[in-house]
Amino acid sequence: MTSIAKPKILHKGLRRNGLGLTMRDYEGGMSTLCAGCGHDSVTAAIVQAFFELDIPPHRAAKVSGIGCSSKTPAYFLGASHGFNAVHGRMPSIATGASAANRELYIIGVSGDGDSLSIGLGQFAHAVRRNLNMLYIIENNGVYGLTKGQFSASADIGAKAKKGEENRQPPIDPVQMALALGGTFVARSFSGDKEQLVPLIKAGLLHKGFALIDVLSPCVTFNDHEASTKSYAYTRTHRSTAVEADFVPARAAIQTSYAEGEIVDVELHDGSRVRLRKVSKDYDPGNRGAALDYIRSRHRAGEIVTGLLYIDESEPHFHVMNGTTQTPLASLSYESLCPGSAALEALQRRFR
Amino acid sequence: MSQDRVNDFVIKLANVNGTGSASANSLLMRSIFRMGVPVSGKNFFPSNIQGLPTWYEIRVNEKGRLARSGNVDVMVAMNAQTYLQDLHEVTPGGVLLYDSTWPRDKLLSRPDVTILGVPLARMCNEHFANARTRVLMKNMAYVGALTALLDIEREVVEELVRETFARKPAAIDANLQALDLGFRYAREHFDCPLPTRVERRNLTAGKIMIDGNTATALGCVYAGATVGAWYPITPSTSVMDAFKSFCERFRVDPETGERRYCVIQAEDELAAIGIVLGATWNGARAFTPTSGPGLSLMQEFLGFAYFTELPAVVIDVQRVGPSTGMPTRTQQADILAAAYASHGDTRHVLLFPADPRECFELTVTAFDLADRLQTPVIVMSDLDLGMNDWMCDELTWDDGYRPDRGKVLGAEELEQAKSFFRYLDVDGDGIPYRTYPGVHPKGSYFVRGSGHNKYGLYTENARDYQELVDRLLEKWRTAARLVPAPVVRTHPEADGLGIVAVGSSDPAVVEAIERLAEEGIHVDYCRIRAFPFGEEVERFLETHERVLVVEQNRDAQLKSLLTLETRCPKERLEPVLSYGGLPIDCNGIVDAVKRVRLAGVAA
Numbered sequence: 025m026t027s028i029a030k031p032k033i034l035h036k037g038l039r040r041n042g043l044g045l046t047m048r049d050y051e052g053g054m055s056t057l058c059a060g061c062g063h064d065s066v067t068a069a070i071v072q073a074f075f076e077l078d079i080p081p082h083r084a085a086k087v088s089g090i091g092c093s094s095k096t097p098a099y100f101l102g103a104s105h106g107f108n109a110v111h112g113r114m115p116s117i118a119t120g121a122s123a124a125n126r127e128l129y130i131i132g133v134s135g136d137g138d139s140l141s142i143g144l145g146q147f148a149h150a151v152r153r154n155l156n157m158l159y160i161i162e163n164n165g166v167y168g169l170t171k172g173q174f175s176a177s178a179d180i181g182a183k184a185k186k187g188e189e190n191r192q193p194p195i196d197p198v199q200m201a202l203a204l205g206g207t208f209v210a211r212s213f214s215g216d217k218e219q220l221v222p223l224i225k226a227g228l229l230h231k232g233f234a235l236i237d238v239l240s241p242c243v244t245f246n247d248h249e250a251s252t253k254s255y256a257y258t259r260t261h262r263s264t265a266v267e268a269d270f271v272p273a274r275a276a277i278q279t280s281y282a283e284g285e286i287v288d289v290e291l292h293d294g295s296r297v298r299l300r301k302v303s304k305d306y307d308p309g310n311r312g313a314a315l316d317y318i319r320s321r322h323r324a325g326e327i328v329t330g331l332l333y334i335d336e337s338e339p340h341f342h343v344m345n346g347t348t349q350t351p352l353a354s355l356s357y358e359s360l361c362p363g364s365a366a367l368e369a370l371q372r373r374f375r
Numbered sequence: 376m377s378q379d380r381v382n383d384f385v386i387k388l389a390n391v392n393g394t395g396s397a398s399a400n401s402l403l404m405r406s407i408f409r410m411g412v413p414v415s416g417k418n419f420f421p422s423n424i425q426g427l428p429t430w431y432e433i434r435v436n437e438k439g440r441l442a443r444s445g446n447v448d449v450m451v452a453m454n455a456q457t458y459l460q461d462l463h464e465v466t467p468g469g470v471l472l473y474d475s476t477w478p479r480d481k482l483l484s485r486p487d488v489t490i491l492g493v494p495l496a497r498m499c500n501e502h503f504a505n506a507r508t509r510v511l512m513k514n515m516a517y518v519g520a521l522t523a524l525l526d527i528e529r530e531v532v533e534e535l536v537r538e539t540f541a542r543k544p545a546a547i548d549a550n551l552q553a554l555d556l557g558f559r560y561a562r563e564h565f566d567c568p569l570p571t572r573v574e575r576r577n578l579t580a581g582k583i584m585i586d587g588n589t590a591t592a593l594g595c596v597y598a599g600a601t602v603g604a605w606y607p608i609t610p611s612t613s614v615m616d617a618f619k620s621f622c623e624r625f626r627v628d629p630e631t632g633e634r635r636y637c638v639i640q641a642e643d644e645l646a647a648i649g650i651v652l653g654a655t656w657n658g659a660r661a662f663t664p665t666s667g668p669g670l671s672l673m674q675e676f677l678g679f680a681y682f683t684e685l686p687a688v689v690i691d692v693q694r695v696g697p698s699t700g701m702p703t704r705t706q707q708a709d710i711l712a713a714a715y716a717s718h719g720d721t722r723h724v725l726l727f728p729a730d731p732r733e734c735f736e737l738t739v740t741a742f743d744l745a746d747r748l749q750t751p752v753i754v755m756s757d758l759d760l761g762m763n764d765w766m767c768d769e770l771t772w773d774d775g776y777r778p779d780r781g782k783v784l785g786a787e788e789l790e791q792a793k794s795f796f797r798y799l800d801v802d803g804d805g806i807p808y809r810t811y812p813g814v815h816p817k818g819s820y821f822v823r824g825s826g827h828n829k830y831g832l833y834t835e836n837a838r839d840y841q842e843l844v845d846r847l848l849e850k851w852r853t854a855a856r857l858v859p860a861p862v863v864r865t866h867p868e869a870d871g872l873g874i875v876a877v878g879s880s881d882p883a884v885v886e887a888i889e890r891l892a893e894e895g896i897h898v899d900y901c902r903i904r905a906f907p908f909g910e911e912v913e914r915f916l917e918t919h920e921r922v923l924v925v926e927q928n929r930d931a932q933l934k935s936l937l938t939l940e941t942r943c944p945k946e947r948l949e950p951v952l953s954y955g956g957l958p959i960d961c962n963g964i965v966d967a968v969k970r971v972r973l974a975g976v977a978a
Contacts, residue, residue, distance in 0.1 A: 082816040085657075098821065098833070105812035106821040107656060109649065110675050116604075116646040120653020120661065121812070123602045123637040128657070128813050146649075149642040348633040352601040353658035353811065355635055357778055360599040362625040364772040367593070370624075371769055374583035375409070 030054045030102075042078035050075045052102040057092060062214030062240030062255075063162050067099045069217050070131065070160075073224035074101060077272075084129040085121055089114040089143060092169055093135035093162035093240070101131075112143025115150035118157050119341075125351040126342050129228055130157035136177040137167050140195045144176070147197070151204040151233050154340045158227040158234045161197050162214070164242040165253035172245035183250030196322075201235045202315050202333055207340075208234035209314075209333040210268070213258055214241070216329075222270035223331060226297040232340040239327065263321060265306040266330035269298040289334050299331060308333055378468060380571040382412050382437035384448035386521070389461045390514075391454050393425030399514035400431040401764065402539060403521060406532045407435055408584050408766065411576040415441035415882075416584075416764050417958055422609070422703045428457045437576055441766060442883035445960040448571050449525070451517055453495075458482060470569060472520060474513070491565060493520050498556045503549065512553035519557025526568035528575070529558065583731075583769050587760040588664075590731035591690055592617035593770065594738025595662055596625065599778050600688070602661035604639045604650035606669060609702045610758040611692035614664035644669035648676040648687065655686045656822060658811035660742050660778070662688035667696040667709050670716065670753075677751055678717025679824045681847070684798070684807065686745035686752075686781075690738070693757040695956045704956025705758035707878055708928035713753045714906055714936055720844060724752045724854055725906040727877040732767040734760065737904070739776075740859060746781040748854050749809060757927070759958040760879040782808045789815035796820075797831035798843060805849030851907060858905035861912050864888075866897040872972065873899040873919035874951075875912075877933055880925050880959050887964035898923075898968055903933075908941055916943035921971055925951040927959050 030053055038046040050071045055064050074084065081103035088094035090111035097106045109117045114132050122130055139147045139161050150159065165182060167173040174182075177197070178190040201209045208230040212220045220238065227234030239258050241247050247254045252261075273294035287299040287308070299308055307313050314333045321328045348355070386403070390396035397418070404416040415434050421427035434444055446466045452458055452473040459482070465471055467487040473479065475492025483490050495513045503509045515536075522532050533551060540546040561567055592614050595603065605615045619638050626635040641647040647663045654661035665673065670691050680687050693709045695701040716723055726741055728734040734756060741752040782802075789795060789810065797820040798807045807829075810818030820831040828839035829846070876884045881902055888898055901915040916922055916937065924934040931950035938945040951967040953959040 080816070082819055083813050085812045087653075103816055103819050105656075105810075105819050106823075107653070108821065108823040108825070109652075110679055110824060113645060113649045113676065116641065116649025117653035117656070119639060119641075119646070120602060120604065120650035120655070120659075121657050122653075123639065123650065124654040124657035124659035124661070125811075125813055145642050146646055149646065345637050345639075346632060346634045347637050348628065348631075348635050351657075352635065352637060353654075355601065357599045359635060360601065360626065361597055361776075362621075364774050366625065367597070367770055367772045370621075371583050371585075374585045 041075050043080060045075070047071060047075045049103065050081060050101055052097070052099045055096070055099045057095065058244045060243040061092070062164065062242070063093055063096050064099070065214040065217065066160065066162055066220070066238050066240055067096050069220040069224055070100045073221050073228065076221070077225055077228060079129055079228070083127070084131060087114045087118050087121065087130060087132045089134050089138035091135040091138045091167070092242075093133055094138055096133050096162070112138050112141070113146055114138070115143065115146040115155070119150065119153065119155055122156055122341060123347070124353040126156065126347065127351055131228070132157055132159045134159065134161050136161060136163045136165060136175040140176040140197060144195070148200065148204055151201050151206045151235070154205070154207055154232040154338060154344070156231055156233070156340050156342065158224065158236070161235070161237045162240040163197070163237050163253070164240050164246055165251065166242050166246040168242050168245055179252040182252045185245055185248055197235065197237045198332060199315060199318060202311055205338070206235055206333065207232040207335045207338045210234070210236045210331045211239070211327070211329045212236055213239045213262060213329060215255060215259065219264070219267065219329065222268050222297070225270040226268060226291065226331065229291045229293055229295055230334070231292045231336070232338060258327065261325055261327050263326045263328055264302045264330045265317065265328050265332060266308050267300040267302055268331040269300070271296040271298050289336060291336060297331065297334065302330070309335065378570060380448060381574050382435055382576065384435055384571045385444050385446050386433040386435070386449040386451065387447040387461070387464070388431045388451040389454045389457050390429050390431070391456070392421055392423055392427050392429040394514070395511040396429070396431070396453070396514045398539065399518050400433070402532065402535050403518050404433045404764065405535055405584060406522075406527050407433070407573055408579055409531045409535070410528055410573055411579050412437055412573055413439045413441060413578055413766055415766060417443055417759065418763055419957065420703050422701070428454050435573060437578055439578070440882070440886040440889070442886050443958045443960045445962055449521070451521070452483070453513070453517065462488065470571065472517065491524070493517065493557060493560050495557070498560065499553065502552065502556060508549060512549060515550045515553035516557035519554040520561040522554065523558045523561035523567045524565060524569050526572040526574070579766065581769055582766050584764045584766055585731045586613070586762055586764050587728065587731045587734040587756050588613040588692065588762060589617045590734040590770065591664070591738050591754065591756060591761070592621060594735045596621045597735075597772060598660060598739040598742035600660040600662050600742060601636050602639070602650065602654035602659045603636070604641050604647040604661065604663050605665065606641050606644045606647050608666045608669050610694050610762045611664040611666045611669070611690060613762065614690055614692065644672040645676065648673040648689070651687045652676060652680055652685050656812070658783070660746070662690060664690040664692065666692050666694050667700070667712070668698065670709055670712060674717045677723065678719055678721045680751045681717065681721045681723065682719070682824060683822045684749040684809070685822070686749055688738070688741045688745050689751060689753045691753055691755055692761040693755065701956050703758070705879070705958055706927050706954060706956065707755070707757055707880070708932065708954070710755065710926070710928070710932040710936060713755060722851055722907070724748065724750060724858060726752060726754050726859065727904050728754065728756060728760065729878050729881040729902060730760070730767040731765050732770055735770050737859065743779040744854070744857060747779050747806070747857065748850060749781060749806060750850070755878060757879050782806055784808050784810050784818060786815045789817040792817060796829065798827065798829045800829070800846050800849070804853045805846050805851070806853060855907035855909045858907065858909060860909065861904055861915065862902040863900070863911065863915060865899045866892070868897040869899040870897065871920035872968065873901060873915060873922045874925055874964070875901050875903060875915070875922055875933070875937070876925040877903050880927060883959045883961045884925055884964060887961040887968065890961060890965055891968055896968065896972065906936065906940070908937070913941050913943070916941055916947070920947065921949060921975065922947055923949045923951050923964070923967055923971060925959070925964055927953050929954045
């Protein structure tokens with residue numbers, strides 16, 4: 025992935041977070057994506073979320089696969105470890121990383137090609153594993169790096185830049201994650217930072233697999249009139265079911281919202297996601313209803329966004345595996361090797 | 376039958392799979408082992424759960440020759456479907472035992488074979504009420520008959536029955552009764568013991584009978600591996616089964632139940648190797664056991680790991696290919712696929728264990744080398760070695776061992792360092808320093824499969840890229856110095872003739888050498904244990920005019936690798952191949968040596 029080092033300019037009045045770091049400390053190299061690319065807005069939202077959560081950059085691990093979206097980890101958290109894996113296989117790298125070090129903040133960035141075609145299997149199994157990570161799909165309906173082929177998220181009837189029409193039904197990662205038992209399922213739009221930043225924060229602190237499908241238009245290959253993944257189309261067809269605010273653990277609870285319209289979900293570190301139901305009949309705690317709602321709105325031509333489903337009670341990857349609290353990679357060798365006496369004893373059954 | 380064959384014969388048991396014969400056959404073999412007589416057992420089984428023919432071959436040999444012999448001295452024909460084939464296989468002068476509940480005298484006749492009928496089904500039907508028990512106990516009944524016929528000590532068999540079924544007292548009684556049925560029938564109806572028989576010796580002290588996969592799993596435990604990822608595939612599955620069970624025994628906190636390991640059954644082998652790399656990137660020791668098709672699926676990530684310099688231990692328990700091939704038969708046919716796995720310029724370190732003890736030791740070595748060299752290491756086992764019980768020296772462990780984690784910078788070192796660059800060759804051995812995520816802000820770097828320069832930064836610059844891959848070649852030369860040396864066995868009268876082999880071919884080669892020596896023909900032997908080959912292999916090839924390369928595949932893959940990766944001219948190498956899927960025997964090797972010598976004399 026190409027990247028150009030960004031000059032670090034520090035203004036005196038720059039805001040500092042709880043660690044004394046500025047937003048600059050959470051940035052990465054200069055983006056080499058096309059001007060106006062939705063992905064760059066997502067990058068900016070990620071930078072803001074990490075900064076505001078006071079996460080030490082070196083405690084975060086960025087993982088990605090292949091494609092335009094997978095280049096973006098070079099553009100944020102320059103002081104974090106990064107892993108640009110092979111195409112569609114980022115979830116397995118994240119699984120191994122989490123298995124070895126359960127204390128990392130793992131953020132995966134993928135695209136619709138990387139996650140819904142070549143990597144569909146790995147994506148699905150990461151959801152099933154309820155792997156403790158934030159998984160962002162920057163979804164634009166096309167392959168950018170290979171110049172404009174349809175991806176598996178392209179809608180029926182959507183047209184490519186050269187006029188070709190897509191006839192195959194789209195794969196929706198949100199519906200898939202809901203069907204597979206996903207415990208944090210959200211959709212957002214790269215052009216709506218207000219919505220995206222709190223979602224990223226909540227997703228990072230969620231214990232389990234947090235999916236955010238971000239509609240992130242491709243200005244070069246899929247921002248034309250007949251596209252259903254363009255800026256204009258997304259803006260005009262978007263409806264929000266639930267807005268999420270992120271309330272840090274140390275903040276006082278405010279009760280200025282009208283009763284019945286807000287739901288607080290407590291995350292494991294004590295912070296909360298405050299859900300404001302924009303649509304009255306929507307319940308982000310009901311998996312089946314969420315699926316039905318998303319499908320029926322989709323039929324009506326609407327793209328539903330927001331934190332669509334959250335469940336903090338399901339066991340995550342390490343709970344299911346019964347792994348020790350100490351990261352496996354930090355265990356002493358002495359605590360792992362049974363020693364010569366045990367070897368001698370266990371061989372009795374081979375005599 | 377006339378000739379006495381004490382402690383030197385082969386029993387072959389023809390069964391139907393799914394009838395419980397495996398445990399009875401294994402018990403028979405272990406009884407002989409406990410009488411102090413060297414023995415080996417080879418299971419020829421179908422890719423099926425119930426109903427297809429399966430064979431188990433036990434070779435008893437007090438000289439310790441434990442390769443498949445190719446002869447059958449005692450056939451136990453329990454499968455009507457294969458009677459004729461089984462009868463045909465008996466060596467002249469041999470014995471065939473069958474279930475005479477349904478007499479087959481006409482069918483089963485060969486003038487040079489003694490046919491013994493034991494009404495196993497009838498006896499078991501009369502004695503046991505439960506239908507499943509009747510089927511199972513037929514096996515123990517023929518073990519009883521063989522105990523009498525082969526003069527196996529009955530107390531030893533009974534002791535093993537009690538140990539095997541220690542947790543199921545009812546099973547002990549039934550098995551002992553069945554054993555008695557067969558034993559008494561044989562004593563009453565035949566002239567026991569036969570001239571082919573077992574006599575107690577003291578030749579198995581300090582030895583164990585263990586399969587390579589179990590020993591490999593122990594190697595993973597003792598090396599301190601904490602993450603195991605895999606996709607089930609025969610014949611490697613039992614590696615992870617064993618790893619899991621050892622971890623349950625040794626790595627679970629008795630109070631909290633927390634596990635100091637994580638076994639992940641992946642969605643496929645692409646994910647399995649990805650999980651391994653994600654784990655080693657973060658400093659855990661991680662491994663994946665697999666077999667040929669799985670190795671094929673891991674190709675992309677293996678090249679990625681080579682290029683980004685991440686450790687990984689892959690256990691390839693080879694089987695017959697290509698594709699599904701014959702998944703329950705053995706071969707050494709992944710040598711080239713493993714050595715050059717992936718696209719682009721890649722080479723991988725391979726280790727070749729030749730018995731279960733080496734499976735244990737070389738697996739530990741594999742983890743040390745993978746960490747030291749920051750690259751995948753592939754342990755090349757195979758079905759014969761992995762799934763059959765082999766007699767080998769007891770496993771021993773040095774409590775002073777500490778893992779070689781290679782060049783890793785910790786928090787303190789990073790704190791003191793001015794800067795850190797991931798791919799800089801600081802020490803001149805081609806091996807850079809690495810860091811783990813989450814340890815220190817100065818340690819951060821980007822793992823990328825795309826072009827990167829020595830500072831770990833993205834590059835599309837020709838010179839930077841070339842510098843990096845040339846340095847990987849320097850590391851490869853370092854690897855050649857670090858890998859285990861070959862085991863060389865020479866004879867002063869060897870006359871310039873040598874054999875080269877790897878892995879499970881070893882017992883057949885050793886037996887061939889011993890048999891040739893009995894005829895006054897002497898051959899040197901170099902058992903290669905690792906790729907890259909290193910200087911000692913070069914020297915062996917240089918100092919022998921003719922070298923027979925013994926291996927279990929059609930295409931002479933080891934020979935090809937030697938041709939490509941050593942200075943040896945290919946005319947000097949003569950392939951000796953066995954690739955039908957059965958473990959190699961010594962006959963083809965003996966013949967090849969004689970043929971090459973004759974050709975040499977003629978020339």
